[in-house]
Amino acid sequence: MTGKDDYYNRAKQEGYRARSAYKLQQLDETANLFDDGDTVVDLGAAPGGWLQVAAEEVGPQGKVVGVDLQRIDDLDAHQVSTIPGDMTEEETRDRLRRELGGSEADVVISDMAPNMTGEYELDHARSVHLARTAYETATEFLKPGGDFVAKVFQGKDLDDLEADIEESFQYVRRVDPDASRDSSSEVYLVAKGFTTAPVATGDQLTVEITDTGAEGDGIATVEGFTVFVAGADEGETVEVAVTDVKPNFAFAERVE
Template sequence: MSGRDEYYNKAKQQGYRSRSAYKLQQIDDTADLIAPSDTVIDLGAAPGGWLQVAAERADGGRVVGVDRQRIESIDGVETVRGDLTEESTQAEIAERVGKADLVLSDMAPNMTGEYELDHARSIHLARQALDVARTILTPGGDLVVKAFDGRDLDDLEADIEDEFEYVRTVRPDASRDESSELFLVGKGRMTAPVAVDDELTVEITDTGDEDDGIAKVDDYTLFVSDAEEGETVEVRIEGVKPRFGFAERID
């Protein structure tokens, strides 16, 4: 039995709307993305296979699907009908959802059969999803985007890596053998007001468990080695995480 038949038949038997439901299951099993009570946004969600999986795994959370096509009702799932390439749709997502823990995109272009064109269009759609993620992901949130392998993939991966703690490539078994599709997973959205090698002056307002000094920059926590509460020190940023960073004093 071919891989296509296996997952197609399995989806029919288990009540999933598309075989791609198993792609999300396998991506989630690999990258640990969906947790109970999460808010999950699925871009290009029709017919709803990924929404079904997200609703199962984000038990008690909020799942929102976005697509130009109408999505038949799914228990516990909200839908937004609109074109993601239009600013009005992106604005509606931001207004209705507020902040999300995970942004998913299984969007693919209408295939022309011209590989370079189809690849470029897939990268464009992935970048649309990245733009949405920049707007609505919480600090530490995650992103999954589909793309076709090709010359522009490295640039897309680098841009995602700039926004997240790290990025990895996942090729789920449920993808068809002949497909060039892959999924880039950005883990740990970083919204820090500082960057590595920045130099600034901070006030040490507390002491951490490891006896490092603690400073705040726009409510972002910095751990400063060899600094004590009450000091004002000059520091250089050595590491940045989604919710906190590390600095060395240079004064």
């Protein structure tokens, strides 16, 4: 028996519903996904191993909502709720909005996988489709600065998927948890720092400086988004180049 086969036995002994619970633990150790009190959305949550880990990590003040077409037996954790349904259907998305009570999620995680056909390219394509569905859900429900995790099978469309996700986050990396089986082609895309900024690094634009920040930088707003401009004074209208974009603000410099 290999070390990775031991995860199945460990799950039974430690009360987790699936060996995949250890994958999420290892993803969290690698990327620091969860904090006390976080709100987490778990897609493809059955049978509930990831729900158990997420509930442990966010604590009694947190909230964890699992979504899956399959039935998820109730967990002994008051902060966990479940929704039966398909995230491609608007009815399910409406139920998730109501369950979140109008709040946004700190983390969206997805362990969704297609029913395997044995045709590698087809299985890969289906896994990419599910990961894109999870990504679309994340962009709808995540708060700025939130994190996203999705499982996908390696293949020719992985680079494009990763590039698309990276457009909405500070960075994306591929993580292969030790708890994944040796024979598996799965990898997890871990995206940190969700941003809906209307500007991107390298953009050049003309802005009006309307205030001054604590560090003396000029402050402009672009579609309600804050941009700090070095060396600019209140009342000026200046052309700037964006140098760095964070989830809630950006930095820019004058273009001479």
